Amino acid sequence: MSRVLTNRLFWPVVVLLALFAVNLVAFPGFFAIEVKNGHLFGSLVDIVRNGAPTLIIAIGMTLVIATRGIDLSVGAICAIAGAISCSIILGSPDPGNVGTVVVAVITALLVALVLGLWNGFLVAVIGVQPIIATLVLMTAGRGIAMLITEGQILTVNSAPFKTLGSGFLFGIPVAVWIAAAIFALAALLTRRTALGLFIESVGINPEASRQAGLRSRGLLFSVYTFSAVCAAIAGLVLTSNQTAADANNTGLFIELDAILAVVIGGTSLAGGRYSSSAPWWARSSSRRS
Amino acid sequence: MLTSPKHGPVVVTLVLLLAIFAIGGLRYRGFLGGQVFLNLFVDNAYLIVLAVGMTFVILTGGIDLSVGAVVALSTMIAASMLQAGWSPGVVIPLILIATSVLGLLVGLMIHVFKVQPFIATLAAMFLARGLCYIISNNSISITDPFFTAFAYTRIPLGGRLSITPSVVVAVLVVIAAVVVLQYTRFGRTVYALGGGEQSGMLMGLAVARTKVLVYIISGFCSGLAGILFTFYTLSGYPLTAIGTELDAIAAVVIGGTLLTGGYGFVLGSVLGVLVLGVIQTIITFEGTLSSWWTRIFIGALLLVFIVLQKLLTARRR
Amino acid sequence: MAERNAVVELNDISITFPGVKALDSVGFRLFPGEVHSLMGENGAGKSTLIKVLTGVYSPDTGVITVDGERVAFSGPAESQAAGISTVYQEVNLLANLTVAENIMLGREPHRFGVVDWRATRKRAAELLSDLHLDIDPSSLLGDHSLAVQQLVAIARATNVQAKVLILDEPTSSLDADEVAELFRVIRSLKESGVAILFVSHFLDQVYEISDRITVLRNGKLIGEYLTGDLLRIDLVQKMIGKELAVLDDIQSRVQEEQSGATADVPFVSAIGLGRKGAIEPVDLDVYEGEVVGIAGLLGSGRTELARILSGVDRPDSGEIQVEGRGRRFRTPRAALSSRIAYSSENRRAEGIVAELSVRDNLALALQADRGWFRRIPRKRLDELTQSYIETLQIRPANPDILVGNLSGGNQQKVLLARWLAIAPRLLILDEPTRGIDVGAKAEIQKLVANLAENGMSVVFISAELEEVLRLSNRVAIMRDRRMVADLPNRDLTVDDILGVIAEGAGGDESDAPTAERIPS
Structure with a gap:
């Protein structure tokens, strides 16, 4: 019993179950899940689908926070990714073409990769505090997104692109599949390789880790890049769901939601121990009305 | 001068401001007019007040992310209470007290429970925005005669120049802050905290009280800025002033205050606000440049100043 | 001995931290106009004793008297008010403020409710010149060398009419000239009747400046001696102690x-x-x-x-x-x-990763050597951990326990195992x-x-x-x-x-x- 009580996931799970209980009493239909046209429908499905982008970002953020860092720029990166993909799709002669969408998505992810490297550079090489380093991109990022969209809200009409945010696969929203895939990837990377051990170690005791021969610089580059790519994926899902790139509002405040989710999920902001399954719970419970 | 972390960044900011003015003056007719300059204050009076509060916090090495949300909350309290028929004489003090109390709570959370300033003020930010929605989901306009009078009054300065009463308030706040920071023991303790909390404690300074007080000041300034903002917009809206905390932080950093605390001046932060304002003005004058360049410029400036600070402090290690 | 009365006297002071008796009924006294050196190796209890004097720790038992009156300090401010000033090893001043402010902070003269800067600077300049120090009061402290900062710290300490001045490792980062300057200042303070507690690990300096030496070892008082009566070799022996021949x-x-x-x-x-x-x-x-x-x-x-x-x-x-x-x-x-592997003396700060398990701590260096991708197979890691737990007798013999929860000796063994694992x-x-x-x-x-x-x-x-x-x-x-x-x-x-x-x-x-x- 004491093992259960001291588990970092104990309180988050209790709170989540309590919230579900409240909902069940207040809205009896809360847990109803129906199958319509071969898709799942219901409040719970909505919660999970709408939570997917935040969840994706929270996975990246968890790793960043585990290294004693923070990434404020994810919201801005969402907006940039959305802006890039939509402008490419709009600029092509055939927006409905799968190839076009693939090019758009890959370009957005590559740009995010560069932005992540930039954050990593400021933190690991220049040695700027993470909160400040990522503040730069947080501030400038939406401006850059505006630059790409030329201040317009870019509405795209592309079936393959729309699938990302609103499609279903085997009855479950595609966005949820994506989140699950990233979660699995993160779990694989941190649990099947030594990455998890290294990240925890650097987060808890950077100097001991250095003396043990860890390369913390490369590690910081990796987590900030991963976080940025996660943010871009979330941005693509959000944009696709709204079928429009809105440089001002795509992913607005999502960094704060994600940080909150990570913290509620039991990862200490002081770095170190983390729980990558935690954001799943936390996100579902922190859904904003 | 330039290589000192105390004065270097401020001098750079001043030179930058003058350079932008020079460029503006060469490129655009009427840019160097007195009213263009005064409008920087008129349009940014609330931001100056916010930046003053933020300067106190950042000087101690903390940060306050809640200021934008607290501005919004103040506009909502003002608009809803005035709508309900309360007199401004009650509403204004009430807002200032409420936002100061919020600052007190944040300060206690940081000092007593050792929550990081970032998280504590983030929580306050969510709380304040949440309260906005409890008050109303919609924009509430203000028709109170005192508020409208305050909004439309211009104080002539001779020639064809004029300012608003808000500017006077902002200037008074700046003067008060300068006096407090430079000439009181509390103010010096603020700098001491940023220089080293441990040292300050060993020197027998009132570390705890000072640490809490800066967040109360920031809360108070946010409330006051919110009131000035309602004079400017004559409405309350829950989504207003989103991202304003970033502007305030940017102004303080560009104004030469070190984010790690200990170095900086209120007047530097005022320069920082003016830099942000003048960039906006240039973009307006340019016409073809779009408004989003403002954010990119601010981001780039932030970067320059952060790297500059890094260089200045790294050299003395 | 027909001596003057001690300004400060500690009697029977004991203080216990979780698991350690930091001070075990230690007595200590300081006389006006005397330099008294406190000697001891790491963990002897020197810094704990100083922190008792400066009010940072309150002792579990024992009596502190200042000028014959019993006192109990609840914080550094009270100790300072009683006339005890401290200059710490790492200069605990504020590099971002001016020299004058560092001397006067907390006691600036006020006029019309605000700080009177002119009077503040003047007073600071007086204090500096009392010590014959040629330092510009309005310069930034951070612009000066550590030695000058140290002297400024002393000037600050003298501002409060200090009866007792504690100098904790003041010379550890000074060169010879700077030490000479510091000693000149110490001597002039001594002549003015201040009692000085001096801590240094440089024996030559201790013998040059002090009148009296107290030795601590493992939290216990070994003795108080007049410097002239104590041979260096005896001092070192008393500090280090003799160990039972077990091996x-x-x-x-x-x-x-x-x-x-x-x-x-x-x-x-x-x-x-x-x-x-x-x-x-x-x-x-x-x-x-x-x-x-x-x-x-x-x-x-x-x-x-x-x-x-x-x-x-x-x-x-x-x-x-x-x-x-x-x-x-x-x-x-x-x-x-x-x-080439190095096992740091600072086990907690530079050795163990406290919130990771014994197994993870043990694997860290080997895994770092292999890179992140080639994870040590779980089976091999378990065998490795088990074999080190057995050969080094790490207790409790549980590879999943967090290293932070082990005793010091077992933490040290885990660290040894970490290094040995990379051969x-x-x-x-x-x-x-x-x-x-x-x-x-x-x-x-x-x-x-x-x-x-x-x-x-x-x-x-x-x-x-x-x-x-x-x-x-x-x-x-x-x-x-x-x-x-x-x-x-x-x-x-x-x-x-x-x-x-x-x-x-x-x-x-x-x-x-x-x-x-x-x-x-």
Whole structure:
């Protein structure tokens, strides 16, 4: 019993179950899940689908926070990714073409990769505090997104692109599949390789880790890049769901939601121990009305 | 001068401001007019007040992310209470007290429970925005005669120049802050905290009280800025002033205050606000440049100043 | 003795921290117009005693009297109000403020409710000139050298009409001229009747400046002596103490293997290796299968040498050769790739990763060597962990327990296991037996002897000379940041080493106090 009580996931799970209980009493239909046209429908499905982008970002953020860092720029990166993909799709002669969408998505992810490297550079090489380093991109990022969209809200009409945010696969929203895939990837990377051990170690005791021969610089580059790519994926899902790139509002405040989710999920902001399954719970419970 | 972390960044900011003015003056007719300059204050009076509060916090090495949300909350309290028929004489003090109390709570959370300033003020930010929605989901306009009078009054300065009463308030706040920071023991303790909390404690300074007080000041300034903002917009809206905390932080950093605390001046932060304002003005004058360049410029400036600070402090290690 | 009354007297002071008795009914007194040195090795209780005096800790038992009146301090402010001022080792002033402010902060003269800057600067200038210091009060403190900052701290301390001035390691980062200047100021304060508590690990300085010496060891009072009555060698002996001879068999084994070093080329050589402010250039050879002991007091440069050899700090002169080839270690990782491992004396801050399990801590260096992608197979890691838990007798024998929850001795064993797992060719152990119980100590010593027998080179640093002698083939002795002797361990005794530590080697500069040495 004491093992259960001291588990970092104990309180988050209790709170989540309590919230579900409240909902069940207040809205009896809360847990109803129906199958319509071969898709799942219901409040719970909505919660999970709408939570997917935040969840994706929270996975990246968890790793960043585990290294004693923070990434404020994810919201801005969402907006940039959305802006890039939509402008490419709009600029092509055939927006409905799968190839076009693939090019758009890959370009957005590559740009995010560069932005992540930039954050990593400021933190690991220049040695700027993470909160400040990522503040730069947080501030400038939406401006850059505006630059790409030329201040317009870019509405795209592309079936393959729309699938990302609103499609279903085997009855479950595609966005949820994506989140699950990233979660699995993160779990694989941190649990099947030594990455998890290294990240925890650097987060808890950077100097001991250095003396043990860890390369913390490369590690910081990796987590900030991963976080940025996660943010871009979330941005693509959000944009696709709204079928429009809105440089001002795509992913607005999502960094704060994600940080909150990570913290509620039991990862200490002081770095170190983390729980990558935690954001799943936390996100579902922190859904904003 | 330039290589000192105390004065270097401020001098750079001043030179930058003058350079932008020079460029503006060469490129655009009427840019160097007195009213263009005064409008920087008129349009940014609330931001100056916010930046003053933020300067106190950042000087101690903390940060306050809640200021934008607290501005919004103040506009909502003002608009809803005035709508309900309360007199401004009650509403204004009430807002200032409420936002100061919020600052007190944040300060206690940081000092007593050792929550990081970032998280504590983030929580306050969510709380304040949440309260906005409890008050109303919609924009509430203000028709109170005192508020409208305050909004439309211009104080002539001779020639064809004029300012608003808000500017006077902002200037008074700046003067008060300068006096407090430079000439009181509390103010010096603020700098001491940023220089080293441990040292300050060993020197027998009132570390705890000072640490809490800066967040109360920031809360108070946010409330006051919110009131000035309602004079400017004559409405309350829950989504207003989103991202304003970033502007305030940017102004303080560009104004030469070190984010790690200990170095900086209120007047530097005022320069920082003016830099942000003048960039906006240039973009307006340019016409073809779009408004989003403002954010990119601010981001780039932030970067320059952060790297500059890094260089200045790294050299003395 | 017909003496003046003590300004401050501590009687029967005890203070316990979780698991440690930091002070065990210690008494201490300070007389006006006297410099009283407090001596002791790491963990002796010096800093705890000082913190009791400055009001940072309140003792569990015991009485503090100031001017004959019993007091109880609830914080630094109260201690200061009672006339006790402190200058800490790391200057605890504010680099971002001016010299004048640093002197006056908290006591600035006010006029019309605001700080009177003119009066503040004037008063600061007076205090500085009282001490004959030529420092511009309106300059930024951070622009001055550490030495000047130290003097400013003293000026601040004198501003409160200090009856007692505590100087905690004030000279640790000063050069000879700066020390001389500091001593001049100390003497003039002494003449004005201030009682001064002086802490330094430089014996020469202690003998030069102090009138009285109190020695602490392991939280206990060893004694109070007049400086003139206490021979240096006795002082060092009292500080270090004698340990019970528990491990005679190891010593005899080491003696037998005296011929040990067989290879022509040393595994590692340091040639003129130095770092400004840490150690003067040092030459040292370590052969395969050899245990080189490094003896010296705290602050003698023993840890600094180890850190440079292992790439933790970078040297600014000289070079390191591994098997005759020059190497440049910019990071510990580089040294590790030459199979040189360093186990830090600062177990908590630089050794263990407290919130990770025994298994993870053990795997860390080996895994870092393999890279992130080639994870050690779980089965192999479990076997590895299990075998180290057994051979090193790590208790509790649970690989999943967090290292932070283990005792000091077991944490040390986990660290040893971490380094042994990468099969180093040179293992540098810095105080591996400090603060751990006798049983664990013996096990670690045995292990070191076994490792060397199997061909590993070991550099063994310890404040306990018996231990160094028992294990080492050779003993290098450090004193005041330089290596003063490198002696083969043949019939070497603790007293021989004490002699070298106390007096310096070769007689070339043996009795010259540091402060009067001409800076090179």
